[in-house]
Amino acid sequence: MDIHFENVMPHPLASIEHSSDSIWGSKVSLRAGHKILLNASSGKGKSTFAMTVFGIRTDYDGIVRYDDRDIQSFSVEEWVQIRQRKIATVFQDLQLFHNLSVAENLLLKNHLTDFKSEQEIKNLLAILEIDHKWDDRCGLLSMGQQQRVAIVRALCQPFHWLIMDEPFSHLDDRNSVRCLEMIAKECDAQQAGFVLTSLDDDERFPYDYELKL
Amino acid sequence: MIRKLLFRHQDIAQLVIAIIGAFLGMTFLLTSIHYLIKVNEFGEGADILGPNTIIVQKKVSTSNTLNIAKSDFTKRELENLRKESFIIDVQPVETNNFDVSFETADKLVPRFRSDVFIQTVDPDFLDVKSEKWKWKEGDSIVPIIMPRDFLVMLNTFMSASGIPQVSDELAMDIKFKFTLSNETEKEWANVRIIGFTNEVSSILVPQSFMSWANKKYGIDDNQRITQVMISGKESEFGLVEEMLKKKHLESRNGQMVIGRLKSMVGTLILIVLGISIIAVFVSGLVLIQYLQLLLSKNTYEVRTLLRLGYSPKLLTRHFFLYFTKVFGVVALLSLISFVLFKFWLDTLFEEGGLYIGTTFTVTSIASLLAAYGIFAFVSYLNAKKGIYRSNNG
Numbered sequence: 001m002d003i004h005f006e007n008v009m010p011h012p013l014a015s016i017e018h019s020s021d022s023i024w025g026s027k028v029s030l031r032a033g034h035k036i037l038l039n040a041s042s043g044k045g046k047s048t049f050a051m052t053v054f055g056i057r058t059d060y061d062g063i064v065r066y067d068d069r070d071i072q073s074f075s076v077e078e079w080v081q082i083r084q085r086k087i088a089t090v091f092q093d094l095q096l097f098h099n100l101s102v103a104e105n106l107l108l109k110n111h112l113t114d115f116k117s118e119q120e121i122k123n124l125l126a127i128l129e130i131d132h133k134w135d136d137r138c139g140l141l142s143m144g145q146q147q148r149v150a151i152v153r154a155l156c157q158p159f160h161w162l163i164m165d166e167p168f169s170h171l172d173d174r175n176s177v178r179c180l181e182m183i184a185k186e187c188d189a190q191q192a193g194f195v196l197t198s199l200d201d202d203e204r205f206p207y208d209y210e211l212k213l
Numbered sequence: 214m215i216r217k218l219l220f221r222h223q224d225i226a227q228l229v230i231a232i233i234g235a236f237l238g239m240t241f242l243l244t245s246i247h248y249l250i251k252v253n254e255f256g257e258g259a260d261i262l263g264p265n266t267i268i269v270q271k272k273v274s275t276s277n278t279l280n281i282a283k284s285d286f287t288k289r290e291l292e293n294l295r296k297e298s299f300i301i302d303v304q305p306v307e308t309n310n311f312d313v314s315f316e317t318a319d320k321l322v323p324r325f326r327s328d329v330f331i332q333t334v335d336p337d338f339l340d341v342k343s344e345k346w347k348w349k350e351g352d353s354i355v356p357i358i359m360p361r362d363f364l365v366m367l368n369t370f371m372s373a374s375g376i377p378q379v380s381d382e383l384a385m386d387i388k389f390k391f392t393l394s395n396e397t398e399k400e401w402a403n404v405r406i407i408g409f410t411n412e413v414s415s416i417l418v419p420q421s422f423m424s425w426a427n428k429k430y431g432i433d434d435n436q437r438i439t440q441v442m443i444s445g446k447e448s449e450f451g452l453v454e455e456m457l458k459k460k461h462l463e464s465r466n467g468q469m470v471i472g473r474l475k476s477m478v479g480t481l482i483l484i485v486l487g488i489s490i491i492a493v494f495v496s497g498l499v500l501i502q503y504l505q506l507l508l509s510k511n512t513y514e515v516r517t518l519l520r521l522g523y524s525p526k527l528l529t530r531h532f533f534l535y536f537t538k539v540f541g542v543v544a545l546l547s548l549i550s551f552v553l554f555k556f557w558l559d560t561l562f563e564e565g566g567l568y569i570g571t572t573f574t575v576t577s578i579a580s581l582l583a584a585y586g587i588f589a590f591v592s593y594l595n596a597k598k599g600i601y602r603s604n605n606g
Contacts, residue, residue: 056520076525076604083522095517097218108214112522157522 001066001086001160003030003053008062010048021212023049025062028211030195032160035184035205038197040213046197047092049213050165053195054089055079084112088159090167094150098139102130102149105138110156124152127182128175143170151179155186162187162194173204180205215518215531222510224503231499232543238492239547239584244554245486247577251569252478266338267464268306268413269457270440285437294441297456299449304335306440307423308415311395311430315416318390318403323374325367330415331357331391333423338442345407348419355391356407358417359384364409381409395430451477497588501595504536508599515603525600532596537589544585551577 005028018024023038024045030036040046051057052064055071064071066086074082096105106121116124125131128148133141138149147170154162162183168176180196184205187194195211196202271284286305294303309331316326336346339358348355368378379387384406391402410417445453457464508515515528559571 054520076601080522080524083520085522089520091520095520097514097517099221100214100218104214104217108218108518109521111214153521 002032003161004063004065005029006063006065008052008060008064010045010052010057010060012059013045013048014061016044018044019212023211023213030161030193031208032193033187033191034193034208035187036193036195037202037205037207037210038195038213039199039201039210040197041199044213046213047165050089050092050163050195050197053161053163054087055082085158086160088154088157088162090147090150090154090162090164092165092169094146096138096146096150096153099137101135101137102133102141103135105149106153106156109153113157115157116155121152121156124155124182125149128152128178144172144175147171148175148179151183155183158190160190160192162192164194164196166197166199168198177204215523215528216535218514218518219511219528219531220507220535222507224506227499227503227506228539231496231503232539234492234496234499235540235543236496236546236550238489238494238496239544239581240550240554241485241489242493242584243547243551243577243581244558245482245489246580247551247555247574248558248569249479249482249486250574250576252482254570266442266444267453268334268440268442269462269464272461272463285439286441291438291441294443294456294460297452299446299452299456301444301446302335302337302442303444304338304442305438306442307333307420307427308437308439309423310427310433311393313394314392315404316390316392317387319388322387323371323376325370331418331423332413332415332440333418333420334413334442336420338444339417346419348422350421350425353403355402355404355418355422357389357404358408358410358413359406360414360416361409361411362414363416384409393426393430395432398430400430493584497584497591500536500540500588501591504532504592504595505599508532508596508603512603515600519600519604525597525604529593529597529600532600533589533593536592536596537585540585540588540592544581548578548581 005023005026007025007027008023009025013024022044038046038049048057052060055074058072066082097108100108102125106125107118110116110121122131122134125134125148128151130141130145130148133145133149138146141149147167151164151167154164164183168179171179183194186192193208196207201210271286273284291303291305294300313329313331314326315329317324339346346356364379364381364384367384371378387406389404389406391404393400393402443453456462518528519525555571555573559569562569
């Protein structure tokens, strides 16, 4: 599934001057199965981009399309299916349930599609070295640990695209690379692409291409 | 897991208060509707006259005796009675305008004969099956409704003659006859008792028979109306009574007592019913507010679940089912306490001499289901509204 941006301009960003290579106000396509870095400084609309692609924000001019469908034409039930099976997300504010355990947070997502077995989920946590936190409440974890739980949660579903909004902001390089490798492997297995928003250039991973805001 | 997530922000004290309020309201609602129906049914079928029906006449005073005041009703007086808002219908009671005597015509019963007074009323006022209550010229038997006092008198005669007394059922099997006469003619007509009344002092006959007999044997063409039947509205018998006083009319005390009692108890129960409806409404409102509060406390959880791919329909169903279960338990507890309450009240009424029906009323159970249905519907609408509002965030 390709995602197309056609002269999209979020209303809050309309008053800001955007560079000629910014996706805001231009025609840009996110090609299926590609690994894309979206690089922009603060206030340029990285979270707005993630929220717009995910159908949460609709305050923009222009058109966003999944293949040939304007995403504003999707019904509530279609969005339910898209969020269950086509687009996975790691929110900047993670959106975990702090009163539930790591296990409960992950299984709550996985139950929607039963995409992974409990053991497979534990294996992903083990790769990120937080499998021992399985029964701990999310609210008790560090921000870095919470980010890793949010990443694993996003992988507990089938998807065509994984949209990540500054997912490594609280992780060191070693853990970031480990996460990126795991994400890339999961994407390859599903023939899916990802978009990772970042404040800086990222030389740690061979992205297919880079977009600017 | 969703349950654990969505229902942990509970203010148990508020929920318990709402549940107690709803429980009390529902119990009183059920009880008051049930007894309102039962009180209205009280007295029905006990007599041949329809419910809330009385026969009235002008009070006899010295003026009537001295022929200064008239004891009969004019057409205008009848029209004025009909105009009263609390009166459903007014019909004259037609009387015989010729001589009638009533006697036994059965070999098994000793001869008994008495001059009598016969009357007829509009069939709409009578609680009697129409196929039994009809007569046409040429019919061999005239159906009659007998004053119970007359049967008592007959039994006194039987007893004095050393003959066993007769029950209502047996009296209906005995053959009787009327002798209709005027100065020149005389005729016999077989009659059969089809029912008894405590409310009318004379023998009631079908209208067709009275018209025929009055035409054939009537001494005077001008039919005087000395009694009228009045059918009053439910729970407004006090107004009928007030009007009777004002217009110097009177009726049999027994008829008035039942009407007055029903009006009084009915009004009291109506007040309880009103309070119960308010209680159910307020407690339902508190439960709905509780639902809204729960939704508002769960804004983050609901919004995040929707972003994870949970369907708004599924989340709406979770809230809807939770509250319908809560109200279901309330309704069930109310039904149980109503049954216990009813058992106690029925015993209390019986001890007090009020033999009201002890069967359950469909309307009271239907009111419980209606209240439950309304609450379930409002819960669903509120849950849906709250969830879909979160979906836009």
